[in-house]
Amino acid sequence: MTSTVDNPVEEPSGLGKTRSWRDYSELGICLLLLAVGVLVLTDTLTMSADFTQRGPVGPKTVPIIVGAGLIVVSLLLARDVLRGxxxxxEAGEDVDLSAPTDWRTVLMLSGAFLVNAALIDTVGFPISSTIMFWGSAYALGSRNHVRDPLIAAVVSVVTWLVFNELLGVPLPGGPLMGAF
Structure with a gap:
């Protein structure tokens, strides 16, 4: 009778090779998740308590759950990556993985978001978001110059009304501030 130490079983091809740093590249995501989780927890736990709590669940509850969840997920993912x-x-049916990145679209979308961030305090949420939604639709290939700005304006105003009036979350209204 031979022992497995004297007669080792050969591994299938590729399994016995040493792994390179490229094989551990997913650990970068683990570090990012861990850093964000620690940041959320640190920021939450050092948050001043100058607010009145309504009900049993305070304003720190959700951020603590999210931060702890990010840390747990990062550790579980790291364990999985280290175990192989x-x-x-991605195996999407309409995704060509060999196609290069469409930098024009990426830059146009980034520009739409930056314009929104720059204008939101000046012209208000509805107008800046209309520009962002319209710019995003244009960047993604829609060229209907009548329908797109109308849909963007309706979505922006409805979103502003829902947050401002129904949820009580004030968003900058710009010219619409006195209208409602």
């Missing part, structure tokens, strides 16, 4: 787990490559 790999993320599955």
């Amino acid at each position: 787990g790999r993320g599955e490559a």
